[in-house]
Amino acid sequence: MKVPLQEYTNNEGNGFHPFLIWKSTIYSPNEAIPIAKDYCLQASSDIDMRVGLEFLYMNGFDQDLHQLIEKNKQSSNLLNQQWGHMYELHLARKNRSLSGQQLLKGLHHISITSPEMNILKNFLFIYIHYGSYQFDALSRFLDKQYELLPQVEDPLLHRLFQTRLHEVLFIYYWKRNELVLARKHAFQVLNETFSVDRQANIHTNLALSYVLEDYGQCIMHIEESLRLAESFGNTSIIEVNLHQNLPFISAYHRKTDGICSNNRAEQAHLEIAKGNKKKAIDILEKLPYQSPFKTYYVGLAKQDKDLLKRSYHEFIEKRSDYFFSRLPLQALKVLG
Incomplete structure (x- = not known):
């Protein structure tokens, strides 16, 4: 007999992580993720409301994330309020609605009182440096993440942060031209995330990482990225692949027949x-x-x-x- 979602979320003895494991034994990942999304939105415990923010962020549920951010900001728990404000900045960074300077200014108004909040702060610093192409400045933030990650007690939050870190390290090592390490982290993300958007983005960048050495690998990863983007209706990934990345790869390898670009x-x-x-x-x-x-x-x-x-x-x-x-x-x- 299946336990109703509402009954499960009201049971303080359970929690998001065991709920997700339980649902994953019953449903495929594509079926379990939307159920887990609903759990996040209905969660009543403070910890589940916080972990739910990272789950929604990492799975690309931006509209739902906005809803849970507001729920956390209105919580009587000060820590939840701080998490709500932190994810508001992360979502603004992702949507490019605030500049790097505005994001830094917003950070000054948030109290950093836990390892988890420090990790989120460092990720925001990392993304701001990415946005301004300051890849060489990232090593100190990455070192801090390695120090802080073992202090995260919630197993699901730990796993989600770890996947984020693999994503960051892929780009970091790729730009440093350390391709074996870069691809190792890329495939870690592909193995750990159920987010179709994230998988599509990883395949796009993997395609570009092979451009100087293997045309076949480039095309395989571009095609997989397009397949995933089409399944999720992500037109921005489709657009950048068809009109920027595929023409770039094709021109470099002088395989231009049938290739055009806007x-x-x-x-x-x-x-x-x-x-x-x-x-x-x-x-x-x-x-x-x-x-x-x-x-x-x-x-x-x-x-x-x-x-x-x-x-x-x-x-x-x-x-x-x-x-x-x-x-x-x-x-x-x-x-x-």
């Missing part, structure tokens, strides 16, 4: 791959922004060593990106 920079990249360098230059000169990729594309099109060297330094100095800095280096080797 991204002007990647249109130019495709023209370079086809040998239409003058057309590529015309496109690139009309772009209203500067970036290491634009400098690299112009350098490719003009066969200009100085521009390629500038692109290399821009990748390193402006983005701390040792992986994509290999692109202009490879082009320089070809030019001799």
